[in-house]
Amino acid sequence: MLADKRNAALVTGAGSGFGLLTALLLAEKGWMVYAGLRDSSRSEGLVKEATARGIADQVVPLQLDVTDCGQIAQAVETIRQRQGRLDALVNNAGFAAGGFVEEVPLERWREQFETNVFGLVAMTQAVLPMMRAQRSGRIVLISSVSGRIGFPALAPYVASKHAVEGFGESLRLEVAGFGIGVSLIEAGPYRTEIWRKSIDSLQEPTAESAYRGYYVRLKPIFEHNAETGGDPSHVAASIWRAISDNKPKLRYQPTSSEKKTLRAKQWLPWGFIERMALKAMGVKKS
Template sequence: MTPPPNPVVCITGSSSGFGLEATIAFARRGYTVVATMRDVSRQTALVARLTPLGLLSRVLIVPLDVTDAASIRAAVDTIDQRLGCIDVLVNNAGIAVGGFLEETSEVAWRRLLETNLLGAVTVTNTVLPMMRAQQQGRIIFLSSLGGLVPTPFLGAYCAVKFALEGYAETLRLELAPFHVDVVLVEPGAFQTSIWQTPLTNERTIPDYDHVRDSFMTLYQETLSKHLKNPQVVANRLVSIAMTRHPRLRYPIGFDAWQEIYLRKLLPWRLYEQLIRKILNLEPRGSGGNK
């Protein structure tokens, strides 16, 4: 893909986190940025960052709720009318749900699926006719380390990201004839609002409490010591958008590379033993099979 002289990038979930930082990073590199968000009243932080940099004129803020097909259609129509194209789509909008799988409600599962998977699918399908007509484009999905590595207590989130990875792999093959690239970005632990998600469910099962305590200790340590600057991910998104022949996958962060390679290199039995030990998931009592 050769970027046009004044490329247009559309980013979902731009009110905070990776989406906000990516909006600024793309605007700095000369892109026209369509920053979409479910509630445009939350644009204050983004506008406050753009204004002193003199970049506000490069950004079009558009309401878009990834769980509402009519909202998506209206947003894409607005972009078509105002700018005439979308060269890069960054599917960033997402939520997290914590808790053990047995405790996760059907309502929580549906929220995750509708936002993190079906939302990205619907946005992509709405943009694709424009990209096919252009015979060029790039679609970047913000996946996660959790899309390749199972993480207890974040199992529902991981399962949906696993599904997103499979969708993106197939889509990449199907869109190759139209010169539309598909890329997965898999960050590790970065400082975004997703880490503010409460990691408790309405329904908790006491049998899991001892494991819950171990995980929460590890979680708090990650929050206090290991979260990295999201600008690293934003800058990589720009780099990927400008790369002539991008790879399918881009893990970002030492923790992402480390855990992905451990998962790939270790036989499952050894990997399972390692995770059990770290998170105190060893079988309890004499009835467990080790």
């Protein structure tokens, strides 16, 4: 079978949110998009939307759980056979685990890192041989402002995104000589399922918990952020820039909101940031 000559991208976590929007955007740009889905039943919504936009023939759903090495290998081999190359990998699959450090079971921490970190690493390792051989490619890592600044009650997610930031910096240096660009997308809260699910799964402290009061104060803030979060299409647009820019940057912030948050971390004294966070939690620091 002759290889398809169109540019090809693999987008993980393409069943909803950033991943779905990115898959559709890339297809509209003329790319062949391999849409990785942990839950294959989610392909119906993706295919329906792609059909409505007239791009169904450019979107190929793939069964892909990034914590399953067998599925990763099969997905990459499918792309190799059909395309003969891979021009972009968008490492988007992930979820947000919340709760207070003392009370989040260690198994939950492991689940968080298996998907957000080790799944991302495994996916990257699987595509690098093909990209090195063709001496080109883009690898986009969906990070977060949480990868640069910590937030209470989100430590598992924050820690995983800090790991992604460090991984991205190291990887970018290692593969630059092979013509491969690596970029981090530092997104804030957006109106996507990941934030809704994070709030719904936030481990609620018991009435006797020392953290109960903090939870009561913080949950409405998380709820507000989820309801008033940004338009996720801004993140898809940033991903496209990371893929299409002639000289891709290491970091992209989709909107001014993320830029302001990270500037605050860079320029404001940590003591000020800490006081604001503790005030939100109802803590009076002596």
